[in-house]
Amino acid sequence: MRVAWLTQLLQIVLVLALAPLLTGVTRKVRARLLRRRGPPLAQPYLDLLKLIRKEVVVAGNASWLFRTAPYAVFASTWVAAALVPTFATGLALGAAADLIVIVALLGTARFMLALAGLDVGTSFGGIGSSREMMFATLAEPAMLMAVFTLSLFAGSTELSSISAFMLGPHAGLNISLALALVALIIVAIAENARIPVDNPATHLELTMVHEAMVLEYSGRHLALIEAAASVKLLLYLSLIACVFIPWGTAVAGAGLAAQAVGFATYAVKLLILGFLLSLFETAIAKMRVFRVPEFLGVALMLGLLGTILLFVSRAPH
Amino acid sequence: MSVAGPWFLSELAAGCVGWLLLLSPLAILIARRRHGSGLTYGACALASCALALVALLALLSPSPPAAIELAVGLPLGRTILGYDPLGAAFALIINVATALVSGYAIGYGAHAREPQRVVPFYPAFIAGMNLVLLSRDAFSFLVGWEFMSLASWALVASDHASAENRRAALVYLIMATGGALTLLFAFGLLAGPSGGYGFAEMRHAAHLAAAPLVLVLALIGAGSKAGLVPLHAWLPLAHPAAPSHVSALMSGVMTKVAVYGFIRIVFDLAGxxxxxxxxxxxxxxxxxxxxxxxxxxxxxxxxxxxxxxxxxxxxxxxxxxxxxxxxxxxxxxxxxxxxxxxxxxxxxxxxxxxxxxxxxxxxxxxxxxxxxxxxxxxxxxxxxxxxxxxxxxxxxxxxxxxxxxxxxxxxxxxxxxxxxxxxxxxxxxxxxxxxxxxxxxxxxxxxxxxxxxxxxxxxxxxxxxxxxxxxxxxxxxxxxxxxxxxxxxxxxxxxxxxxxxxxxxxxxxxxxxxxxxxxxxxxIVPIDSARSAYDGALVLGMIAIAAAATALIVRRFASHALRRAPAWDCGFPDASPATQYTAGSFAQPIRRVFGGVVFRAREHVTMPAPGDTGPARLEVELHDTLWEALYAPVIRLVDAVTARVNLLQFLTIRRYLTLVVSALVLLLIIVGATR
Structure with a gap:
């Protein structure tokens, strides 16, 4: 029990500490692939530090919602990330929220941010909110369908149980799992505003979605939103690592050595996934906005197909 | 019976419903007085609170309270009133909401322009809904159901000056009548040839052959009241037409009574x-x-x-x-x-x-x-x-x-x-x-x-x-x-x-x-904890702690400076709020993704010629496909038939007599032929 709490506390701090580093790694890799030198790995930390020291400029007619939304967004994302096992399963608070709750917590964060985008009443905020929610109407069900597939496969919606099942002898190669993985990757790309869905580095207002929504934010508020975006990327990569590459993860009640192994393998998994993400991003061009629903529709259909296959193939117990 | 004895729960509930019914004629007298509507709404709120409390006690008591039987109703029939757990649960749900809505109406109802058109029907509406939940026989169920429908119809029609509201009220009345009729048939089938209209008798009657038909009738009857597609057409017309506190009751509460009707018939009575x-x-x-x-x-x-x-x-x-x-x-x-x-x-x-x-x-x-x-x-x-x-x-x-x-x-x-x-x-x-x-x-x-x-x-x-x-x-x-x-x-x-x-x-x-x-x-653990669990309190706590910790850290380490400035405008200052995103533009991506199939949405863009300073126009065309496919043909048919039949209204007395005689002769021939 004490181990579970320690793991949980460590994880709460860890996701926060590692998230900017992961963002730094993806930026660095991308820059190197484009034959640029790229910013130092610690640049996201420095950016955040700089942002929180800066003055906040708030639009004249912004309401209390505009100023509280960053805290709500950051807190929900942080809580969701803290509930996804990273280096060890069996988290103390894992029983409070299953995978569906984690998806819904991200939904709460998105809801608040979309509202904040509309608060000032500029066209940029509106276009960003509108498009972000449009992506979400397909990405969230696609994600839930992937969750359904995993849950039916493992007989549980708890991430620890799913991860343990994947490590166990009953998991094997399965077409539904492959479909769920593809769906999850597409959703991860869309939800984290990566190329080809959105471009986190763009500064042309009409091509941005996520960035347009947060255009009015500055200073500590922007720092919180940037941090939340980093944590969200870490969350998705951790989720894929936890479910689809569960090897090495310390199981509940494991000793110190196993925890260390879990930590090392987790770092390696993150590096590999971050590298693959950057590789994919440099290899593909950004889509037009109205191609994105088709892209996400593929994810939804793959997730649904995976679920239906499991529904049909599973004999009643 | 003995448990409920000292509490008289059924009697209390019936008394509250009776009080609400009595309130309606009283409200006619005081509606236009100062504080008249406030007093009525307050009395409704109190009655709802009392009903909620009674329902809660009935739900928590180990055995359901004894029902009371009244010697009114169908010939040779009796009205049976009382809560079983299903009725009590729904009564609790609807009365909590109703009490708060009535509390809101104390303030909101004071602004009504013609309170005498709203206030008298309001208690009757609540009484009807509660009677449905309290009834243990089909007769009082349907009486309550009709009370609920007609009172809410009167409330929808209360602002009768606008043609839109009159149309809403008409559509609602037709749908409500049809729904009640199907429920009547459903109860008739459940009662069977023996004709026992008490729920207890229906439960014991074997009606396996008719059960599928009962399901369909319940789905139509309760579904039309609840708003199942394609019987939903009246909801978006009628709910907004009523005053807002009545809209809240119709949308938030009355649809629940319809759900109760479905559960009662399909899960409880149909076997x-x-x-x-x-x-x-x-x-x-x-x-x-x-x-x-x-x-x-x-x-x-x-x-x-x-x-x-x-x-x-x-x-x-x-x-x-x-x-x-x-x-x-x-x-x-x-x-x-x-x-x-x-x-x-x-x-x-x-x-x-x-x-x-x-x-x-x-x-x-x-x-x-x-x-x-x-x-x-x-x-x-x-x-x-x-x-x-x-x-x-x-x-x-x-x-x-x-x-x-x-x-x-x-x-x-x-x-x-x-x-x-x-x-x-x-x-x-x-x-x-x-x-x-x-x-x-x-x-x-x-x-x-x-x-x-x-x-x-x-x-x-x-x-x-x-x-x-x-x-x-x-x-x-x-x-x-x-x-x-x-x-x-x-x-x-x-x-x-x-x-x-x-x-x-x-x-x-x-x-x-x-x-x-x-x-x-x-x-909460619906099946077992290894399978799934959710802890709302803990999730809320975690979010609160995370947000508080973040706020503390920001407070301690971040700059506190905050400056108000104009929003970023890309260098084109435009103070007009019309440049904001509108509801239409917000929903435009959704319309583009889903609307083409569901609503046959089309966008027509009219651009002025180069040099022309006239405005560009964007027109959006949306079709209510369900209405056009299902309702419009029926309406056209009814219109066509009535246009033909309308001729009968303007005949001379000679022709009417001819019609009557020929109808009589025709009937006699039929009777003679079938004998």
Whole structure:
């Protein structure tokens, strides 16, 4: 029990500490692939530090919602990330929220941010909110369908149980799992505003979605939103690592050595996934906005197909 | 009987309903006096509180209170009144919402222009709904049902000056009559040739042959009242036409009475279900869920948007009911209990947040005179309390944690994940599709409420009425805040709601969910903890702690400087609020993705020629495909027939006599031929 709490506390701090580093790694890799030198790995930390020291400029007619939304967004994302096992399963608070709750917590964060985008009443905020929610109407069900597939496969919606099942002898190669993985990757790309869905580095207002929504934010508020975006990327990569590459993860009640192994393998998994993400991003061009629903529709259909296959193939117990 | 003896619960409940009925004629006398409407609404609120308390006691008492029998009713029949757990649970749900809505009406009703058109029908409406839940025989059930329909019809027609409202009232009256007629047939079939109209007699009568027909009739009769597609057409017309507190009752409460009617007939009276019963329910529910939310997204009238969302939520409730039928027919009692609990929990949740949202829209309507979101905006500055309560309702209805809407959807998802256990392959194909529909609907609902809240309360005011809005009165504020608080509490402490519904499950299914109140940390565990668990209190706590910690760190380490400045305008300063995103532009991506198929949406862009300074125009064409395909042909047919038959009105007396004689001769020939 004490181990579970320690793991949980460590994880709460860890996701926060590692998230900017992961963002730094993806930026660095991308820059190197484009034959640029790229910013130092610690640049996201420095950016955040700089942002929180800066003055906040708030639009004249912004309401209390505009100023509280960053805290709500950051807190929900942080809580969701803290509930996804990273280096060890069996988290103390894992029983409070299953995978569906984690998806819904991200939904709460998105809801608040979309509202904040509309608060000032500029066209940029509106276009960003509108498009972000449009992506979400397909990405969230696609994600839930992937969750359904995993849950039916493992007989549980708890991430620890799913991860343990994947490590166990009953998991094997399965077409539904492959479909769920593809769906999850597409959703991860869309939800984290990566190329080809959105471009986190763009500064042309009409091509941005996520960035347009947060255009009015500055200073500590922007720092919180940037941090939340980093944590969200870490969350998705951790989720894929936890479910689809569960090897090495310390199981509940494991000793110190196993925890260390879990930590090392987790770092390696993150590096590999971050590298693959950057590789994919440099290899593909950004889509037009109205191609994105088709892209996400593929994810939804793959997730649904995976679920239906499991529904049909599973004999009643 | 002995347990209920000292409490006289059935007598108390019947007394409250009688008091409400008595209140109606009294209200005619005092409606136009000063404080007259306030007094009536206050009395309604008290009666609802009393009914809620009685229902709670009836639900918690180990054996249901004894029913009372009155020697009125059908010839040779008697009226039986009393709560069983199902009736008590629904009575508790609807009276909590009704009490708060009535409290709101104390303040809101004072602004009514013609209170004498609203106030007398209001208590009768509540009495009708309560009579439906209290009745233990078909006769009083239908009397209550008709009371509810007619009183609400009068309320819809109260603002009869606008043609739109008159049309809404007409459509509603036709749908309500048809629905009541099908329910009458359903009860007739259930009573069978022996003609026992008490629920207890129906339960014991064997009517296996007629049971499928009863299911269809219940689906049409209760479904038309609840708003199942394609019988939903009257909801978006009638719910917004009524005064806002009545809209809240119709949308948040009356649809629940319809759900009760369906559960009572199909789960309680119609006998053991066959597995295929679930199929029509699930298919209709899935379509209702998706279409309801898509219609809502296309809507810019705040109250119509909310009415379409009622359609969506009724779909979610019926998904749970359909799953429960499938599980029960296959003997999977625990899964059936989970599905039915999810459905009734959603009934409770929807009664709270939909009432809250309609009350909020009423406050906005009163403050600005506008229901069109394209002419609102920026109200969060002018109406902070309403905005806060409305925001809570928006989060709750969008099924986002830690509010209550999420819990019932989570439970429904858990029920869907149990359905591979079903032995038949047809539901195993349909259920995942229904699950995907539910997931889509949840995300679309979130989009729709970003639109609803964002366009109404955020941004800059799009009209002077919105810019000069004043916060609503104290009664209304307190009622809305209480409803918002209940939404949060039901989301954080769902275990108590699930435990309270256990007697209903025992009555209908003979099984119940595990006891939730013994779980550690207030979490809920529908099947077993290795499978799934949710802890709303802990999630809320974690978010609160995380937000507080963040705020502390920011406070300690970050710069405190804050400067107000104009918003970023790319160097093109334009003060006009018309340049903001509107509800139409917000929904444009959705219209483009989904609308082409569902609404045959077309956009016509007219660009002025180069050099012409005239404005460019964008026209959007949307079709209500369901109305055009199903209702319009019927209306055309009725019109054509009546146009022909209308000739009969202008005949001479000679021709009338000829008609009468020839009809008589014809009948005599028929009688003679068949003898």
């Amino acid at each position: 053991p279900p066959s597995w295929w019963w679930s199929l029509p329910v699930l298919v209709v529910a899935g379509i209702t869920t998706l279409l309801g939310v898509l219609y809502a997204l296309m809507e810019h009238d705040l109250k119509r948007l909310l009415a379409y969302h009622t359609v969506e939520n009724i779909g979610i409730i019926f998904i749970g009911l359909g799953l429960a039928l499938a599980f029960e027919a296959s003997g999977l009692k625990a899964a059936a209990a989970l599905s039915l609990t999810a459905a009734i929990f959603h009934v409770f949740n929807h009664s709270l947040f939909k009432s809250l949202l309609f009350l909020g829209s009423g406050a906005v309507l009163h403050a600005t005179g506008e229901r069109d979101m394209e002419r609102l905006g920026g109200l969060i500055h002018r109406m902070p309390v309403t905005a806060l309560a409305f925001l809570a309702g928006c989060i709750a209805i969008s099924a986002l944690p830690p509010f209550n809407g999420f819990v019932s959807e989570w439970l429904t998802f858990q029920a869907i994940l149990l359905s591979p256990q079903l032995p038949q392959w047809v539901p195993r194909l349909i259920v995942p599709a229904v699950g995907a529909t539910l997931a889509c609907a949840a995300a679309l609902a979130a989009t729709c409420f970003v639109k609803a809240f964002g366009m109404t309360f955020l941004g800059r005011s799009r009209s002077t009425a919105a810019a000069e809005a004043r916060e609503t009165d104290g009664w209304s504020q307190v009622a809305m805040l209480l409803l918002a608080l209940l939404c949060l509490l039901a989301g954080v402490l769902p275990g108590f709601v699930m435990d309270a519904l256990a007697p209903v499950m025992k009555l209908l299914l003979g099984a119940r969910l595990p006891v939730q109140s013994s779980e550690p940390w207030l979490r």
